[in-house]
Amino acid sequence: MIIDAHSHILSLSADPGFTLEYGREGSLCIYRSMGSLPSHRMPTEAEWEASGYTRKGWPVIGPEESVRDHPGFDKIIVLAISPQHLEGRLIGTVDTAGVLGIDGPPDPERCNDYIAGVVRTDPERFIGFASVNPTHEGVNAAVEELERAVTELGLSGLKLYPMYQHWAANDPDLGFPIYRKAQELGIPVMIHQAGSTRIDAKLELGRPAILDDIGREFRDLRVIIAHCGLPWVDEALFLLTKHPNFFAELSYLIATLTRRDLFLLLSRCEPMFVPLEKLFFGTDYPGFLYDPAALREKLMSVNQEADVLHMPPIAQEKLDGIMGDNVARMLGLIEA
Numbered sequence: 237m238i239i240d241a242h243s244h245i246l247s248l249s250a251d252p253g254f255t256l257e258y259g260r261e262g263s264l265c266i267y268r269s270m271g272s273l274p275s276h277r278m279p280t281e282a283e284w285e286a287s288g289y290t291r292k293g294w295p296v297i298g299p300e301e302s303v304r305d306h307p308g309f310d311k312i313i314v315l316a317i318s319p320q321h322l323e324g325r326l327i328g329t330v331d332t333a334g335v336l337g338i339d340g341p342p343d344p345e346r347c348n349d350y351i352a353g354v355v356r357t358d359p360e361r362f363i364g365f366a367s368v369n370p371t372h373e374g375v376n377a378a379v380e381e382l383e384r385a386v387t388e389l390g391l392s393g394l395k396l397y398p399m400y401q402h403w404a405a406n407d408p409d410l411g412f413p414i415y416r417k418a419q420e421l422g423i424p425v426m427i428h429q430a431g432s433t434r435i436d437a438k439l440e441l442g443r444p445a446i447l448d449d450i451g452r453e454f455r456d457l458r459v460i461i462a463h464c465g466l467p468w469v470d471e472a473l474f475l476l477t478k479h480p481n482f483f484a485e486l487s488y489l490i491a492t493l494t495r496r497d498l499f500l501l502l503s504r505c506e507p508m509f510v511p512l513e514k515l516f517f518g519t520d521y522p523g524f525l526y527d528p529a530a531l532r533e534k535l536m537s538v539n540q541e542a543d544v545l546h547m548p549p550i551a552q553e554k555l556d557g558i559m560g561d562n563v564a565r566m567l568g569l570i571e572a
């Protein structure tokens with residue numbers, strides 16, 4: 237199976253212009269590293285326009301565009317973004333274009349309803365993950381919303397964003413009740429436990445190591461470390477060796493690696509006791525540089541580097557696993 241284990245969709249605020257602004261700021265580091273924008277200060281509007289990147293960070297797309305941009309993919313995991321206040325504005329997944337036919341004005345409080353609406357457009361293709369934020373209306377409300385999202389809306393997993401929302405993933409009061417509910421519902425939890433170049437994100441809360449407390453307390457809970465913990469990749473990989481129900485997906489990281497570095501990273505997993513069955517392909521589509529077809533090609537052609545480096549290739553069946561079979565097995569779509 238070919239599966240994108242990490243993608244986004246729709247808008248991030250009732251104002252679609254804000255989504256573009258948010259996306260371009262999040263991608264500013266990329267444009268700066270390419271020499272396209274000043275590295276030592278914020279660009280002016282005129283510099284943004286001249287660079288050609290002002291509208292590329294996070295385009296607002298719907299289900300049709302997502303399917304179009306995932307040619308040959310069997311499944312696409314779409315992740316909700318839970319409501320949070322950012323600089324006085326309530327942000328979170330909303331359908332500003334009204335393509336899903338959900339009543340009422342766009343409201344981030346209903347992020348999970350929108351993701352369920354995306355799944356209904358093509359239930360064979362889309363797998364929806366809910367999102368909740370325990371610092372928004374309190375942890376009890378978050379637990380109730382998670383239960384509703386799974387039992388009433390039919391969503392299949394949970395995505396959490398602790399470092400963006402300024403709470404610690406291993407907080408026994410804010411996090412544990414959510415994990416307990418997820419374990420009871422039998423759904424996996426993907427956690428953005430990695431860095432972010434957004435200036436408001438709190439980096440120290442992104443360290444993968446703090447997930448160890450979750451693995452020790454909730455032994456049956458399936459945990460997916462998003463972005464393989466970038467920049468703490470080895471730390472994330474070590475957690476996969478320690479906790480039998482921990483996995484990692486490669487989005488964002490895979491875009492930052494050359495094909496050779498990707499090959500070298502995969503080649504050193506097994507020697508460092510990380511089964512390649514624990515890794516999932518992901519893109520972070522529709523962000524800049526996150527073209528699903530190009531990233532899939534990068535992964536599936538890594539063995540061309542083996543020839544050049546005179547190293548043993550990665551077994552095709554292991555690459556196929558990363559490309560989708562591993563996550564399909566974890567989700568129970570194919571037999572373990």
Ligand SMILES: [Zn+2]
Pocket residue numbers: 242243244520
């Ligand atoms: Zn993402």
